[in-house]
Amino acid sequence: QLQLVESGGGLVQPGGSLRLSCAASGDTLDNYAIGWFRQAPGKEREGVSCIRRNDGSSYGGSVKDRFTISRDNAKNTVYLEMNSLKPEDTAVYYCAARWTQNEAYCLSWANEGNYWGQGTQVTVSS
DSSP: OOOEEEEEOOEEEETTEHHHHHEEEEEEEGEEEEEEEETTSSSSSSSEEEEEETOEEEEEEETTTTTTEETTTTTTTTEEEEOOOGGGOOOOEEEEEEOOSOOTTTOSGGGGOEOOOOOEEEEEOO
């Protein structure tokens, strides 16, 4: 059973940076498509970024050119590097995984995630 644990959240000023980590155990992440999602109070969970089994990545329009997703299979960890943070990026950030044989599949919809971490809070405020 795959287990995911996020870390790296915190309080940061606008324009600052954070790197979130999603560490996996119980299976190897290279068998999974991984997605980062976020949920702000009163809002639906939204897709932020995905990384495919073939290491291709995609980003939501509001984070493109500011966030970078990457995978380190040796550490069984996926990262989300977040730069130029804005107050509207404030949310609980979750990583999710879906086992797939399709190397080009992007996990971008929350209802397609089979495994979830507990989330890490990101607050962008001065």
